[in-house]
Amino acid sequence: MLKGISPLLSPELLKTIAAMGHGDELVIGDCNFPADSMNQRCIRCDGLRATEVLDAILQLFPLDTFVEAPVTLMATQPGVLDGDPPIWKEFREIVDKYEGADKKFQQIERFEFYDRARKAYATVATSEQAYYACIIIKKGTLV
Secondary structure, X not given: OXXXXXXXXXXXXXXXXXXXXXXXXXXXXOOOOOHXXXXXXXXXXXXXXXXXXXXXXHOOOOEOOOOOOOEEEXXXXXXXXXXXXXXXXXXXXXXXHHHXXXXXXXXXXXXXXXXXXXXXXXXXXXXXXXXXOOEEEEEOOOO
């Protein structure tokens, strides 16, 4: 254990986010996301919600300020839900807490999201059961 670092961040996840550079992307997937087959670097966070993992990561992880939208969500399929998935509000609250309300989110179609996930630095597999709880965050700089 380390002081000041969430116990939700395993040594493997800490090493991964520390090794990432400016512009690298990290995918946090829900329980239905094919995280293991998307990327060679897959960190398991079994038993944790995507929101818990995002909150723990953003305590240490700066979002990119050189892109318009450093946060990407998987867009909903037409006719599946009325309005935005409730978890998106939770994601927004977490990002706002650490990065301010000016950070833009973008939505991309499911298969485009999968293509981005394959190119990401790593994926994180969670046990999140909420619909459309997959998110990509782009790492920024400290200065």
